[in-house]
Amino acid sequence: MKQKLTVNNQTYEVEIEDINARPVVVHVDGVRFEVTPEKQEQAETRKEASAKMAGELYKPSPVPVAAPSPNLALSGNSLTSPLPGTVVDIFVKAGDKVEAGQVVLVIEAMKMKNSIRSTYSGTVGEVLVNKGQSVAHKQALIKFADLGEASWM
Numbered sequence: 001m002k003q004k005l006t007v008n009n010q011t012y013e014v015e016i017e018d019i020n021a022r023p024v025v026v027h028v029d030g031v032r033f034e035v036t037p038e039k040q041e042q043a044e045t046r047k048e049a050s051a052k053m054a055g056e057l058y059k060p061s062p063v064p065v066a067a068p069s070p071n072l073a074l075s076g077n078s079l080t081s082p083l084p085g086t087v088v089d090i091f092v093k094a095g096d097k098v099e100a101g102q103v104v105l106v107i108e109a110m111k112m113k114n115s116i117r118s119t120y121s122g123t124v125g126e127v128l129v130n131k132g133q134s135v136a137h138k139q140a141l142i143k144f145a146d147l148g149e150a151s152w153m
Contacts, residue, residue, distance in 0.1 A: 087106070094126050095123065104141075128140050
C-alpha cells in the first residue's frame with residue numbers, strides 16, 4: 001500500500017507492506033525500514049543493518065514527491081487489482097455509489113473466483129476494465145469520482 005507521509009515538513013511517498021504486522025515494514029526510495037509504532041504521533045524506526053553497520057546511526061534523506069503520479073494505480077483514487085487474472089463479472093458502472101467492503105467485480109485466477117471488494121465508499125467515476133479482460137497485479141480497475149471513508153479490511 002502506497003502512502004504519502006510528512007516528516008519535518010517534507011512529504012515522502014512510501015510503500016507499506018503490511019500495516020498490521022509488527023514491526024511495520026516500509027520502503028522509502030528503495031530502502032527498507034522497520035517501523036514500530038509507539039504512539040499515534042511518534043514512531044521508532046530501525047534500518048535493517050548489516051553486521052558492519054551495527055551501531056551506526058542511519059539518517060535517511062529521501063527526495064520529496066513533487067507531483068501526483070499520472071499512473072492511476074498510484075494516484076490514490078482508484079481500486080487496483082490485488083492479483084493477476086481475468087475479469088469474469090462486473091457489478092458496478094459509472095455513477096454507481098459503493099460502500100467500503102462491497103463486492104464490485106470478480107477476477108478469476110488459477111481457476112479460482114476472487115471477489116474484489118471496494119476499499120473506499122464513494123461514487124464510481126469510470127470502470128477501467130471489461131468482462132473477459134486479463135488484468136495485471138496492481139492494475140487500476142475502477143476510478144472513483146469522489147471518495148468517502150477508506151476501509152482497511
